[in-house]
Amino acid sequence: xxxxxxxxxxxxxxxxxxxxxxxxxxxxxxxxxxxxxxxxxxxxxxxxxxxxxxxxxxxxxxxxxxxxxxxxxxxxxxxxxxxxxxxxxxxxxxxxxxxxxxx
Amino acid sequence: xxxxxxxxxxxxxxxxxxxxxxxxxxxxxxxxxxxxxxxxxxxxxxxxxxxxxxxxxxxxxxxxxxxxxxxxxxxxxxxxxxxxxxxxxxxxxxxxxxxxxxxxxxxxxxxxxxxxxxxxxxxxxxxxxxxxxxxxxxxxxxxxxxxxxxxxxxxxxxxxxxxxxxxxxxxxxxxxxxxxxxxxxxxxxxxxxxxxxxxxxxxxxxxxxxxxxxxxxxxxxxxxxxxxxxxxxxxxxxxxxxxxxxxxxxxxxxxxxxxxxxxxxxxxxxxxxxxxxxxxxxxxxxxxxxxxxxxxxxxxxxxxxxxxxxxxxxxxxxxxxxxxxxxxxxxxxxxxxxxxxxxxxxxxxxxxxxxxxxxxxxxxxxxxxxxxxxxxxxxxxxxxxxx
Numbered sequence: 001x002x003x004x005x006x007x008x009x010x011x012x013x014x015x016x017x018x019x020x021x022x023x024x025x026x027x028x029x030x031x032x033x034x035x036x037x038x039x040x041x042x043x044x045x046x047x048x049x050x051x052x053x054x055x056x057x058x059x060x061x062x063x064x065x066x067x068x069x070x071x072x073x074x075x076x077x078x079x080x081x082x083x084x085x086x087x088x089x090x091x092x093x094x095x096x097x098x099x100x101x102x103x
Numbered sequence: 104x105x106x107x108x109x110x111x112x113x114x115x116x117x118x119x120x121x122x123x124x125x126x127x128x129x130x131x132x133x134x135x136x137x138x139x140x141x142x143x144x145x146x147x148x149x150x151x152x153x154x155x156x157x158x159x160x161x162x163x164x165x166x167x168x169x170x171x172x173x174x175x176x177x178x179x180x181x182x183x184x185x186x187x188x189x190x191x192x193x194x195x196x197x198x199x200x201x202x203x204x205x206x207x208x209x210x211x212x213x214x215x216x217x218x219x220x221x222x223x224x225x226x227x228x229x230x231x232x233x234x235x236x237x238x239x240x241x242x243x244x245x246x247x248x249x250x251x252x253x254x255x256x257x258x259x260x261x262x263x264x265x266x267x268x269x270x271x272x273x274x275x276x277x278x279x280x281x282x283x284x285x286x287x288x289x290x291x292x293x294x295x296x297x298x299x300x301x302x303x304x305x306x307x308x309x310x311x312x313x314x315x316x317x318x319x320x321x322x323x324x325x326x327x328x329x330x331x332x333x334x335x336x337x338x339x340x341x342x343x344x345x346x347x348x349x350x351x352x353x354x355x356x357x358x359x360x361x362x363x364x365x366x367x368x369x370x371x372x373x374x375x376x377x378x379x380x381x382x383x384x385x386x387x388x389x390x391x392x393x394x395x396x397x398x399x400x401x402x403x404x405x406x407x408x409x410x411x412x413x414x415x416x417x418x419x420x421x422x423x424x425x426x427x428x429x430x431x432x433x434x435x436x437x438x439x440x441x442x443x444x445x446x447x448x449x450x451x452x453x454x455x456x457x458x459x460x461x462x463x464x465x466x467x468x469x470x471x472x473x474x475x476x477x478x479x480x481x482x483x484x485x486x487x488x489x490x
Contacts, residue, residue, distance in 0.1 A: 003313050010317035010324070015257070016196040017318050018295055019305035 003032065026074070030057065034077035036096045040070055044091040051081035051092060106237040106269035109276055110176070110202045110262070111136035113244035115146055116284040120171035120291075123151035123162035127181035128214045129266040130204040134176060156181040160188035167197035168306045170296025172248075174199060178266060179206035179220045186224070192259045193228025194322060195307055198251035199259040200244065201229075205367070205418075206266040207454045215455020216266040218366070221395075222419040222428045228322055230260040230329055231396040233366040238276040239393075240264040242346055245279070248288050249336045255328040265368040267455065283343055326397045333394055350399040352391040353406055355381060359388030361470050362407070362444075364433060365416035366392045369451070369458055373416075376463035387467050392429070400436035407437060410444035412474035414466050416486075418452045426450070426483045445479050451486040462486060 014020055045067055052060040052067060059075035061068050070081075077097075085092040095103075104112065111133045114122070124134045141150040149166075153159045159175045166173035177185060182203055192199050207213040208220045221231060232247060234240035240262060247260040264270055279287075295304045310318055330350065337348040352370075355377050356362060363373050370391035380387045390406060392399075407413055415434075417427025425431065430448035437443040449466050452458045466486065473479055 007313055008317075010320040013314060013317050013321070015321060016194060016306075017308055017310045017314065019308055020295065020302075022303045 029073050030076050031073045034072075034075060034097060036077045036079065036094050037072065037075065037100050038070055038077070038079065038082050038092045038094055039100075040067070041091050041093070042068075044087055044089050046087055046091070048086060050084045050086060054080050054084045056080065104237060104276060105132065105271050105273055106234075106240050106264050107132035107204070107271065108136060109237040109241040109274075109278075110244060110264070111140070112278065113241050113284075114174065115140045116279065116281055117172075117174075117244065117248060117288060118146045119148055119174045121149045121151065121163070121166035121173040122175060123153050123159045123166065123173070124175045125153050125156050125159045125177070125181060127156070127178050129206055129216075129270045130176050130178040130181070130202070132270070133202060133204070156184040157188060160185040160192065163199055163201075164188055164192050164195065164197060167192070167199050168195065168296075169298045170293040172291045173197075174201060176202045176204070178204040179208050179214075182220045182224060183208055186227070189224055189227040189229060189259075191307065194318065196257040196322070196325065197259060198248075198257055200247045200251055200262065201259065202240070202244065202262045202264065204266045204270045205263050213454040214266070216268050216368075216418070217453045217455065218263075218418040219420070219453070221261060221263050222421070224261070225396060225428060228258065228326070229396060230256075230258055230326070230333075231394070232260065232262050233393055233395060234262065234264045234269065235368060235370045235391060236276075237264075237269055237272075237274040238346070239348075240269060241276060241278065242340065242344070242348065245284060245287055246333075246336050246340055246348065249339075250329060250332055252291060253328075253332045253336075254294075256325050256332050258322070258325050258329060263367065268368045277344075277346070279344060287340065287343055329397050330394075330399060348393065350392075350394045350402055351406070352393065354389040354391065356388035356390065356406065358386055359409075360386040360411045361413070361467060361474050362388040362390055362410050363414045363416060363463065363466060363470070364390045364392060364407070364429070366395065366429065367418070369416060369418065369463075372458060372460055373463045375460045376467060379460065379464060380467050385467070385471060387471075395429070395432075398432050398436065400432075403433065404436045404440040404443065407433075408440065408443050412470045413437075413444040413446045414470040415446060415448050416463075416466065417448055417450045420450055420453065430483070445473050445477075447473055447479055447481070448483045449486045450483065456487060458486075 059071040415430040426448035
């Protein structure tokens with residue numbers, strides 16, 4: 001039940017789920033949908049930005065013009081970045097969430 | 104006017120922004136008459152001819168979300184084809200008004216009256232008003248609009264009238280002046296229209312386990328609020344027209360010991376049966392339910408409490424093996440209310456099977472026997488079915 005505790009009640013949520021503000025996708029934390037996660041290896045990354053281009057959630061973090069990690073609060077674990085990564089020794093690999101918890 | 108003409112005339116006086124509709128017997132006349140108003144330039148309505156009822160309700164939902172006063176009309180299998188979108192209209196809180204000309208839902212295929220179509224849609228989140236005659240169908244149209252658009256409600260409303268019996272029968276009725284209708288319904292001011300480009304809004308986004316339940320709870324509250332709004336709108340309508348409406352009508356109920364509860368056109372026939380039995384000295388009465396959703400359980404239980412026995416007349420079968428939908432709601436409203444009458448169910452009139460005064464007198468006689476015996480021997484009867 002942790003996903004529902006502390007969220008607004010029926011008297012204060014917008015009617016019928018209407019979204020009254022534009023550009024609010026960042027407020028919706030979709031990371032808990034994930035069953036697998038991409039792991040980024042900085043040393044193997046060639047900074048081609050393909051993962052950034054293809055990520056459907058804007059979850060590839062760019063800092064000072066360079067790929068610098070993954071936003072796990074929003075990453076749904078679709079794996080598109082991993083399949084697009086062109087390096088021979090992949091800079092992105094996919095592991096399950098249970099593997100991530102164990103490691 | 105026929106019932107369908109009366110409803111089409113009400114639509115003309117309302118002059119909605121959008122009507123999207125598909126013809127189906129016995130609703131066809133409504134759309135046909137209305138299309139001639141459009142062709143003659145008597146209304147400003149954008150009339151959308153669609154390829155199915157699923158599309159009719161979808162287009163109506165889209166128009167309502169855009170901020171239009173949007174309507175459609177249907178019956179039976181057409182209503183069934185709208186099913187998915189009925190729920191979407193209600194859960195998006197769109198104040199759509201839809202006349203439904205009650206017809207048996209197949210099969211075997213049948214075009215005549217019963218309530219199996221709208222009874223099936225009873226849990227879709229729509230308010231349901233049932234009309235005894237053409238006058239009530241006409242009057243309900245304007246009231247439905249005010250109820251639907253009330254800020255404490257914002258739910259779609261079905262205005263139900265009996266197929267052929269009311270939709271195609273000629274009756275005298277009193278119509279309102281155009282100016283009265285205009286003042287009564289007022290201008291529609293949608294709160295979050297999609298077409299307000301300066302204030303963009305997303306309608307109908309995905310609603311997961313963390314918020315869906317809260318929005319359903321809002322819908323329940325809106326339906327609860329509807330009861331008082333229905334009464335307030337009826338009071339205002341009576342002030343303007345002199346014709347009075349409520350949640351249900353009580354006929355010769357004050358000292359009644361046995362009563363029949365029924366909806367729609369059969370109530371008119373039942374009044375004649377009550378008069379006949381009263382002349383013979385029987386203390387009988389009638390309750391005609393107008394509002395099925397929200398179900399006025401407390402007020403209804405209060406009105407029925409003093410009876411010894413009650414017969415509910417269901418023009419639909421629920422296949423629960425314990426009676427029709429109206430019976431189950433009424434008996435549930437009485438259960439736990441303390442005391443109350445013995446309750447029997449009479450399923451009648453399916454597929455347009457005619458019901459006359461003699462049949463309803465028979466129902467009263469059986470229910471008078473139940474009152475005398477102090478127990479219910481046969482809970483559910485199928486009236487007039489050949490063995």
